[in-house]
Amino acid sequence: MTIEKTRNDGDFLVKVSGRLDTTTAPELERELEDGLQGVTKLTIDFSDLEYISSAGLRVLLRAQRMMNNQGEMIVRGVNDIVKEIFEVTGFTDILTIE
Amino acid sequence: MRNCADAYTTLTVQAEVSNLPDVLEFVDTELESVGCDMKTQMMIEIAAEELYTNIAKYAYEPGTGEAVIRIRHLEDPKAVEITFEDSGIPYDPLAKEDPDVTMPAEEREIGGLGIFMVKKSMDEVTYEFSGGHNIVRILKLL
Numbered sequence: 001m002t003i004e005k006t007r008n009d010g011d012f013l014v015k016v017s018g019r020l021d022t023t024t025a026p027e028l029e030r031e032l033e034d035g036l037q038g039v040t041k042l043t044i045d046f047s048d049l050e051y052i053s054s055a056g057l058r059v060l061l062r063a064q065r066m067m068n069n070q071g072e073m074i075v076r077g078v079n080d081i082v083k084e085i086f087e088v089t090g091f092t093d094i095l096t097i098e
Numbered sequence: 099m100r101n102c103a104d105a106y107t108t109l110t111v112q113a114e115v116s117n118l119p120d121v122l123e124f125v126d127t128e129l130e131s132v133g134c135d136m137k138t139q140m141m142i143e144i145a146a147e148e149l150y151t152n153i154a155k156y157a158y159e160p161g162t163g164e165a166v167i168r169i170r171h172l173e174d175p176k177a178v179e180i181t182f183e184d185s186g187i188p189y190d191p192l193a194k195e196d197p198d199v200t201m202p203a204e205e206r207e208i209g210g211l212g213i214f215m216v217k218k219s220m221d222e223v224t225y226e227f228s229g230g231h232n233i234v235r236i237l238k239l240l
Binding site (some may be wrong): 054 | 197204208
């Protein structure tokens with residue numbers, strides 16, 4: 001997994017590529033915990049995400065909860081397979097997917 | 099009727115989360131030899147990750163022990179069967195109540211999603227405690 005971050009005032013773009021699984025999810029969680037202060041719009045770019053397990057979903061849920069209190073969160077570039085996982089788990093109702 | 103099945107291929111590892119990449123590589127290699135589409139492969143990988151991680155985190159707590167993963171390919175209907183076995187505390191992961199996936203983010207439980215995903219994405223999921231072993235078996239039609 002690689003994480004690319006772009007911060008522009010209250011806008012925070014996080015591009016996550018590769019595999020978001022039990023071994024890599026803690027790293028994304030740390031990046032988001034450390035980076036969300038003062039963020040009003042969080043965009044997570046999954047256009048190069050290949051895999052997500054429940055460990056990744058938990059990080060998204062925590063981020064969504066934080067952003068519900070301080071602004072908005074958008075998930076973009078979701079491929080069909082990842083989208084199906086969001087549908088099965090009801091995450092399509094929690095997340096704003098572009 | 100399943101009238102043709104390969105022998106199991108087996109991987110035995112120390113049940114630690116850090117060994118997850120080895121487990122997934124083992125599963126992937128087998129799936130590639132069978133030949134299945136990307137979506138099916140990812141669903142099986144996710145199931146394998148959840149079941150193995152459960153063993154690594156909880157089966158031998160606070161100690162450690164082995165996890166045994168067996169995989170085989172079935173014909174008629176074409177399917178992949180994987181079993182996850184440990185010799186830890188008897189525990190049926192399927193007995194846990196499914197999370198309510200219609201709840202808003204604030205009320206969602208953080209846990210329980212993994213096993214739910216396994217149940218939803220596999221065609222069969224069974225648990226048995228036999229000879230001192232927890233055995234979870236998944237079957238996915240190809």
